Amino acid sequence: MTRRWRFGPPLTALLLLLAAGAPPARSEPAAPSDAAVALDGLIGRATATCRDGPAPACIDLAWTFADGNGDGALDLAEVRALRATVAAWAAWKGAALPEQTRAGLALALWAADSVGLDKLVAAYDADGDGRLDRAEALADLRLDDRPLRALLADPAALDRAALQRRLNALLPRATPLPAPAPAPAGR
Numbered sequence: 737m738t739r740r741w742r743f744g745p746p747l748t749a750l751l752l753l754l755a756a757g758a759p760p761a762r763s764e765p766a767a768p769s770d771a772a773v774a775l776d777g778l779i780g781r782a783t784a785t786c787r788d789g790p791a792p793a794c795i796d797l798a799w800t801f802a803d804g805n806g807d808g809a810l811d812l813a814e815v816r817a818l819r820a821t822v823a824a825w826a827a828w829k830g831a832a833l834p835e836q837t838r839a840g841l842a843l844a845l846w847a848a849d850s851v852g853l854d855k856l857v858a859a860y861d862a863d864g865d866g867r868l869d870r871a872e873a874l875a876d877l878r879l880d881d882r883p884l885r886a887l888l889a890d891p892a893a894l895d896r897a898a899l900q901r902r903l904n905a906l907l908p909r910a911t912p913l914p915a916p917a918p919a920p921a922g923r
């Protein structure tokens with residue numbers, strides 16, 4: 737499960753969408769939110785870049801979308817807005833996504849809600865200013881010019897030790913699953 741935690745779940749969810757590209761058109765429920773429509777526009781514009789272009793160019797598009805006030809960093813409000821936008825988009829268009837993308841998206845949103853976005857931001861906020869700059873948000877990833885899809889599929893692109901430390905700090909009180917109940921006597 738932790739292998740999918742690339743840049744913090746909300747940004748991961750956005751990047752998963754961009755890597756998957758625009759889904760085929762089909763009938764859709766009416767009245768999506770403005771933010772979901774904006775995200776859909778981004779996915780359409782970014783499809784070629786994020787499938788075939790260098791990963792940094794794709795991440796630029798995602799970052800510009802997520803950085804609502806344009807100050808170059810993501811604050812908690814922006815991360816929360818991104819989570820809400822991705823969820824709204826998924827509810828609107830998610831049925832058209834490939835099963836693997838849909839599952840990854842659901843996992844990223846679940847992880848964001850389970851851990852708490854405030855804790856996620858804090859875990860990546862190295863200088864403690866309450867915002868994530870690009871270096872902080874992408875700290876566990878070694879970017880190169882391969883397309884995003886190739887980068888996400890390459891375990892060597894991810895600093896697993898650093899990611900594990902971060903996750904351990906996020907989940908200090910994780911409780912083990914309960915032991916299975918003993919079999920009833922006489923069976």
Ligand SMILES: [Ca+2]
Pocket residue numbers: 803804805806807808809810811814
């Ligand atoms: Ca910002």
Ligand SMILES: [Ca+2]
Pocket residue numbers: 861862863864865866867868869872
């Ligand atoms: Ca910071």
